Amino acid sequence: GDSVTQMEGPVTLSEEAFLTINCTYTATGYPSLFWYVQYPGEGLQLLLKATKADDKGSNKGFEATYRKETTSFHLEKGSVQVSDSAVYFCALRTRSGTYKYIFGTGTRLKVLA
């Protein structure tokens, strides 16, 4: 079945460091891909999305490119801030059947000042 695999955390970085969180997927057809973020004490927020191959989603300095050939959707940010500390979830939405969302396990990011 469809699945999402993302890198294990936690990831600890210094402020202004470069961030990459890897995400790969297995799916039938071409799903839509998402990154959601959960800040401490809050719910899940949509960070960015891409709906077709080679699309680049971007928001708040974060970027991810839908790579069909490697079935990946890695999250990157050039310079992280303390306020980026959160749990990041990679997810896909199937294009057939019931259009449900499938999530990875989440990667906790801690940014130190």
Add this chain to the structure above:
Amino acid sequence: EAGVTQFPSHSVIEKGQTVTLRCDPISGHDNLYWYRRVMGKEIKFLLHFVKESKQDESGMPNNRFLAERTGGTYSTLKVQPAELEDSGVYFCASSKGQAPEAFFGQGTRLTVV
């Protein structure tokens, strides 16, 4: 516009008791999803409503869980009787039509003791 709202935010109940979680989706969103995150693992799909109909309930763990969406507006998820392994964070999400992105609520943290 109000986002997805969930009640209560926290619930602590004893094993064997009953708990009802409520979700109010974004107005006009016909798709409503329930998800659960247990013990810091991945966010797992429970079920999907389209309006008042259950489109997919393949993720419901057992018959102790009952979800309803009367009138196609808010939804409730009842756990009866609750077991220790039901502890976790229950998320509700909604989306409109074929739009790819879903919007999540803050979640209900359920603790069964």
